[in-house]
Amino acid sequence: MSWHDRRRKWQERAASFLEIPREVALDLPKIVMVGDVQIFIENHKGIIEYSPEKVRIRTSLGELAVLGENLFLRHIVMEEIILEGKINGVLYGEGTD
Amino acid sequence: MFFQKVAAWIFGYVVISIRGQHIERLINMAISRGIILWDLVWVSDQELLAKIRLSGFRPLRFIAKRTGTRFSLVSRRGLPFRMAFLKKRQVLPIGALIFIIALYTLSSFVWSVDIEGEVDISKNSIQKVLQQEGVKPGKYKGDIDIKALEKKLVLEVPEISWAAVELRGTKLIVKVVEKTLAKDKERDDPAHVVAKKKGLVTEVLVLQGMPMVEEGETVRKGQILISGEVYPEGGPFVDPDEESKPVQPTWVSARGMVKAKVWYQIYAEQALEEKGVKESGKQVERMSIKWLGKEIIIRGPKNIGFNKYDLKKHGRPLFQSRNFSLSIEVIQSTYTELVPYADKWTRDEALKLARDKAKAEVNKILPPKGKILKQEIRILDTNEPVARVELVVEILEDIGEVQFLK
DSSP, X not given: OOXXXXXXXXXXXXXXXXXXXXXXXXXXXXXXEETTTEXXXXXXXXXXXXXXXXXXEEETTEEEEEEEEEEEEEEEOSSEEEEEEEEEEEEEEOOOO | OHHHHHHHHHHOEEEEEXXXXXXXXXXXXXXXXXXXXXXXXXXXXXXXXXXXXXXXXXXXXXXXXXXXXXXXXXXEESHHHHGGGGGTOTHHHHHHHHHHHHHHHHTTBOOEXXXXXOOSSSHHHHHHHHHHTTOSTTOBGGGOOHHHHHHHHHHHOTTEEEEEEEXXXXXXXXEEEEOOOOSGGGOOSOEEEEESSOEEEEEEEEEEXXXXXXXXXXXXXXXXXXXXXXXXXXXXXXXXXXXXOOOOOXXXXXXXXXXXXXXXXXXEEEESEEEEEEEEEEEEEEEEEEETTEEEEEESOSSOOOSEEEEEEEEEESOEETTEEOSEEXXXXXXXXXXXXXXXXXXXXXXHHHHHHHXXXXXXXXXXXXXXXXXXXXXXXXXXXEEEEEEEEEEEEEOEEEEEOO
């Protein structure tokens, strides 16, 4: 177990003990989907690629790809992104932290 | 989201079209600088439409230069752009402003003064006080000290015991309660107590003065019951030895209570068949403005819809001051529907109704402290289709009435 993993585990324990939302304590993205029409990503680090078929978003866990058709950014600010369109898949890919 | 949209609309936003290779970089830089973007839609492979707040437009131009993208304005939306047409029509906002100011100023004056409550004696003196204070149509509302006016009314008008002043819109309403105190009691001038009715005296209670009647005596109307002319004990001729010199009487304000039996004869009738009109209970109110002989309805229906009605009109000038009056009059009309009716009764029913009428009449003539001793009803026979009754009532009441000599 690396030092990084150990630290992470402790953070997680502390967060669950104190009932702090994980996305806050661990700086994780919070993703909420409404059916396949809307996806709401909180705590993002910017977008990497934006096209109607594929939107790649940088998060603390690496890259997050949203695949679909006719995707478009409904709203984008510092903390959150709202994507709309027909969503076919959401997957975490490799990438930098 | 909703509030953001409303805010965006109020502050204004623009739709821009972005072209270039590094659109993602442009978006990232924009959001890190706090520029709010929304509804980013691809139109083609190279062109993106986006909405942006007006305040973010200038910074975005700077970012675009750095990322090597170009953008152009597609349309302007929101309140700032909507208001832009006012620049061409500058009189319009001025007119709107004048209208609002006029409405505000006109509503800050008193337009009418109403006095409510049972004001029989005190109406004139209330009006006088109001006039002294300058409270009349046309007075600025802010200048009226309601508390002080209420106090002043109670102080200056002796007949009222309570006053409330209320500003309802442009209407000033004065509500008062009159003292029930009889005026005579305050006067202490020489007076007699005289009979106001014919009757048989049953009780005499003298508070001040000389009793002139005894129990069991019949008195006629206007007869002195308690005299205000008081002689020392022994009557007008106190000392017969001293050359029968009349002693000067002293004058007092006679007071007392003289109870007497008074008889009343009440006649009532009820026709067996009755035709006429009566109120149906329906009412229609109409407000109109009369100007130059024309009446313009401002509220209420054009057609009243009643066949027969009773019309009460109440008009008052819209604005009036001492030497100026607009010839505009506001007229409030109340239409009360009248419906014809025809009632038939049997003789017994009619008699009963006549009797009820007579009894109602008794209650009308019964003084506050009077007592009904005896009631006798007599049916007057007739061949006519009318039931007639006669009611003889014996009432015990105070028949005394203070009569001042001067």
